[in-house]
Amino acid sequence: MARLFHRFDCPCCDPVVARRREVIRAGLGGLLALAVAPATAAAQAAAGGVRTVRIRRVQTGEAFEGVYWRNGRYDRDALRRLDVVFRDPSMDETTPMDPRLFDVLNTVARQLDSDEFYEVISGYRAPETNAARASQSRRVSRVSLHMSGMAADVRLPGRQSMGIARIAADMQIGGVGLYRRDGFVHLDCGPARRW
Known part of the structure; x- marks a missing residue:
């Protein structure tokens, strides 16, 4: 007797198998979050409950030095001042920067044990x-995270761009681009990747 083909004979089409895949993906995502959470909690504890950043904009000379996160939340006034420093100076246009970018900068500076001002070559781009x-x-992406306020091209005085890029890439906390010839590093708060 010939067996009739049923559409669920294919594991890719079987809704039960598809649901199991969703559950497995969700579980793996949860495990990844748990693996990252202790590092984040440890970083926050090491920062003494506050997060700071030191920024100087190359084109304008404007600077920000101080606390941008305290008592479990971002300081709105500090974020507004950072938005101005990170604005697109050629258009004099400001956008709300993603505060997670400052977390990336803070974490990298602490990992490098640096208290120098980041020199910001490019922040927000209209x-x-x-x-x-x-x-x-x-080398400039047409869909750059700079346009979303999620990226900065930076350097740290006295630090090689290769060393900054290596530390940031090893931490897997966002995108890292090394521009050795130009002497800066692209850091962003998007998915972990490198170029």
Whole structure:
């Protein structure tokens, strides 16, 4: 007797198998979160309940030095001041920066045991600024996280860009791009990746 093919004979089409895959993915995501959580908690404890950042904008000379997170939350006034320092100076346009970017900068500086000011070469980029840069260089992404306030191109005085990039990449806390020839590192609070 010939066996009739049923659409659920294929494991990819079986809704029970598909649901199991979803449960497994969710479980793996939870395990990953637990693996990262102790490092984050340890970093927060090491920071004494506050997070600070020291920033100097290369083009404008404007600076921010101080606490941007305390008592379990971000300081709105500090974030507004950081938005101004990170603005697109060519368009004089400001956007709310993603505060997780400051967490990345804080964590990298602490890991490097640096209390120097980050020199910010590029923070927020208006879409027009990003498009102009992308037309001049293949190295500029047309969908850059700079346009979302999630990225900064930085350097730390007295530190090699390769060393900063290596530390940041090893921590897996966001995107890391090494621009050795230009002497800076791209750091962002997007998915962990490197180039």
